[in-house]
Each structure stands twice: as C-alpha cells, then as structure tokens.
Amino acid sequence: MFHCFRWAVPTLQILNITRTSRNQEEIDCLYDFFVTKSANFIIDSQIDMEKTVAFQKNARNIFFHILTRCNLKCRHCYINPQHHGKQTLPVETVKKWLKALVHEKNASNLIFIGGEPTLHPGLHLLIKAARRMGYASITVDTNGFFFNHILEKVAPEELDYFSVGLDGSCEEINDLIRGKGSYNKCVAGIEKALAKGFKVSLIYTVSQLNIRDLKNMPGFLKVIGIDRFFIQVIGIRGRSAQNEKHKLQLTRKEWAAVPRVAARAARLGIHVTYPKVFLDCSERFECAALVAENYFVFPNGRVYQCPLGEDFPLHSYVFEGDKLTPTPPINERNLFQLSIPEGCVMNKLIQPGNLSYDKQGRPKYKIACCLLKQEIKP
Ligand code: SF4
Numbered sequence: 001m002f003h004c005f006r007w008a009v010p011t012l013q014i015l016n017i018t019r020t021s022r023n024q025e026e027i028d029c030l031y032d033f034f035v036t037k038s039a040n041f042i043i044d045s046q047i048d049m050e051k052t053v054a055f056q057k058n059a060r061n062i063f064f065h066i067l068t069r070c071n072l073k074c075r076h077c078y079i080n081p082q083h084h085g086k087q088t089l090p091v092e093t094v095k096k097w098l099k100a101l102v103h104e105k106n107a108s109n110l111i112f113i114g115g116e117p118t119l120h121p122g123l124h125l126l127i128k129a130a131r132r133m134g135y136a137s138i139t140v141d142t143n144g145f146f147f148n149h150i151l152e153k154v155a156p157e158e159l160d161y162f163s164v165g166l167d168g169s170c171e172e173i174n175d176l177i178r179g180k181g182s183y184n185k186c187v188a189g190i191e192k193a194l195a196k197g198f199k200v201s202l203i204y205t206v207s208q209l210n211i212r213d214l215k216n217m218p219g220f221l222k223v224i225g226i227d228r229f230f231i232q233v234i235g236i237r238g239r240s241a242q243n244e245k246h247k248l249q250l251t252r253k254e255w256a257a258v259p260r261v262a263a264r265a266a267r268l269g270i271h272v273t274y275p276k277v278f279l280d281c282s283e284r285f286e287c288a289a290l291v292a293e294n295y296f297v298f299p300n301g302r303v304y305q306c307p308l309g310e311d312f313p314l315h316s317y318v319f320e321g322d323k324l325t326p327t328p329p330i331n332e333r334n335l336f337q338l339s340i341p342e343g344c345v346m347n348k349l350i351q352p353g354n355l356s357y358d359k360q361g362r363p364k365y366k367i368a369c370c371l372l373k374q375e376i377k378p
C-alpha cells in the first residue's frame with residue numbers, strides 16, 4: 001500500500017533537530033533546497049522497492065576532484081566553487097584521502113578529475129601513489145590540454161585511460177560549448193597521447209547544442225583511433241543550472257538517437273557506454289547509492305554518493321582532517337530511501353525538465369539512476 005506525504009515536512013523537522021551540527025550557511029542552503037524544490041512534491045513513501053537494475057554490488061568508484069580550477073569554461077560545467085571549494089589539494093592530502101578510500105578486498109576504480117586535473121603539478125605523483133596503494137584502475141578525466149608535461153611524466157602502463165572530453169566532431173560544434181580553440185588543442189592532445197602509447201577514451205556530453213552532431217562521432221573516433229566512447233547526458237548543475245535551465249536537456253524522443261549512434265559506433269569496433277536515462281513505467285528502478293559504492297570527492301572535503309546533489313550541502317561524508325566522516329542528517333542518504341513514480345528523486349528535485357506527464361498527471365516514464373549505464377561492446 002502506498003502512503004503519500006509532503007516529504008519536505010519530515011525532512012525540515014530533521015533539519016531543525018540538527019541545527020547545532022551545521023553552520024548557518026549550510027542550514028540556509030538546505031532550507032532553500034527543501035522549501036523551493038519541494039513545492040507540491042508528493043512522494044510515495046514505499047521504501048521496499050523491487051530491485052530490477054543490476055549495479056555491481058562490490059564495485060567502488062572514486063571520482064576524486066583534486067582541484068576545481070580549469071583553463072576552460074564549458075557551458076555545461078558542473079563545478080560549483082561555492083560547494084566544491086577552490087583549493088588545489090596538496091599531494092600529501094590527496095594521498096591520505098586515497099588511503100582512506102581504497103578497500104582491501106573490493107576493487108576500487110579511481111578517476112582523477114577536476115577542474116582540469118592535469119593543472120595539478122603533482123598529478124604524476126598521485127597516479128604512481130594510487131597504483132602502489134592497489135587501486136584496480138586509474139583514469140584521468142581531462143580536457144585534452146595535458147598540462148605540466150603529464151604525458152612525459154607517467155608511462156602508459158601506469159594509467160588505464162586518459163578520458164578526454166570533446167563535445168563535437170568539428171571545431172564549430174565543440175568550440176560553441178567548450179570555448180574557442182579547444183577543439184584543435186584537444187585533438188592535438190589526443191593524437192599525442194595515442195602516439196605515446198596511452199589508452200584514450202572520449203567523453204561526449206550530449207545536449208541540445210550537439211545532439212545533431214552525435215551521428216558524426218563514430219566516424220570521427222574511427223579516424224582518430226579511439227576505441228572507447230562514453231556518451232553522457234547533460235546534467236542541470238553548476239553553470240548549466242545557472243544560465244540555461246531547460247534549454248539543454250533532451251526529451252525522450254531526442255534521446256532515442258543516442259542508442260542508435262552507440263550501436264553504429266559498436267559496429268565500427270568501438271566500445272560504447274551511455275546512460276540509460278529513461279525507463280518504461282514497467283521497468284524496475286534502483287538507486288545506485290543503495291547498492292553500490294560511488295564517492296564523489298571534492299577539494300573542500302565534501303564527499304557525495306550521488307552527483308546530482310552536488311550544488312547543495314547534501315553530501316554523505318566529509319573529510320575531517322584525514323578521516324572520512326559521515327555527515328549528520330539531513331543529507332542525500334535521506335533522499336535515496338524515497339520512492340516516487342518518476343524514478344530518481346534527485347532528478348525530480350534538481351532537473352525535472354526531462355519529465356513528462358499524461359493528462360491524469362501520471363509520469364509517462366521513469367528516470368533511471370544517472371549512474372546506470374548501458375554498454376555496447378563491438
Ligand atoms: S567541464 Fe571540465 S573542461 Fe569544461 S570547464 Fe568544467 S572542468 Fe573545465
């Protein structure tokens with residue numbers, strides 16, 4: 001049986017209880033989050049969901065933002081210095097946090113990210129240290145500028161992948177999103193990395209600005225020699241939330257092009273990963289935060305389990321000193337438990353522009369966990 005209630009009421013009660021445990025700025029921000037986002041938002045409180053989508057239960061993915069500074073200003077950038085910090089973490093601090101996050105038994109995949117991680121002068125030391133600590137895989141997400149001679153300071157066998165962000169198959173499309181000159185610089189960087197023997201994958205963030213160009217990417221990847229392709233969906237966070245709300249997100253109909261392009265890329269021998277995004281109402285929904293381990297670590301010490309809440313002080317953990325410490329309620333963990341007909345609670349709160357309802361007010365489909373991926377192997 002379903003029990004509906006206004007979820008903001010209990011959560012604000014929790015917030016009042018914990019006033020002493022948070023600073024005023026965080027309380028104001030949380031209050032704003034729950035009051036402004038919760039208007040008329042009714043939830044189904046049934047918690048005992050059926051599990052349909054298989055996340056790897058023992059998988060641990062650590063997305064480590066070692067700094068937030070970047071040389072580019074992409075239109076969809078989710079970095080929010082107010083909530084993520086502005087500092088470049090010292091090498092010794094990153095090492096201590098990496099030690100706290102690695103797991104003795106379960107494989108931990110590490111992704112160094114920023115900002116632009118190659119702007120960190122100690123990135124090569126961090127890659128080598130992470131290898132020694134036993135991280136199962138190490139990836140660097142980069143914009144392809146490869147600062148600080150990183151391609152000379154690490155060897156291909158020390159790193160699993162450089163994952164390079166490029167949002168267009170040509171200068172015109174990519175530079176509209178990522179800034180003038182970025183296409184040429186990025187493509188030159190990819191070519192240099194490949195020539196040195198590094199494995200390179202490409203990340204393409206799909207939005208209204210480049211969905212029509214996506215079909216050109218399989219051919220582009222084949223020509224340049226990349227065999228791993230990640231298609232991301234635009235998140236309405238950070239810069240895209242401030243400036244262009246509702247203009248970048250794709251409708252379900254528009255999204256239908258993505259699996260088609262993915263299949264075509266796979267036929268060319270490219271391994272493609274893309275988010276599921278839309279679920280039929282009959283498909284079962286599962287929140288990754290309840291079954292897998294994902295840590296999104298920021299330079300100010302905040303650690304989130306879900307990327308969608310990163311514009312708010314909803315983080316599950318915080319590094320206090322060098323100790324990973326759970327935060328008091330209310331935080332994102334309180335939201336993961338909630339069940340709504342639309343699927344992902346955080347999506348409905350943060351980026352509801354991708355939802356659609358029938359005349360009776362029922363959602364036409366569910367939104368999947370943003371961490372749920374589809375994979376097509378060649
Ligand atoms: S999306 Fe990445 S490359 Fe672009 S501005 Fe943000 S951090 Fe820099």
Ligand code: SF4
Pocket residue numbers: 286287288289305306307308335336344345346347368369370371
């Ligand atoms: S995106 Fe939604 S479903 Fe996935 S972890 Fe976040 S709250 Fe859970």
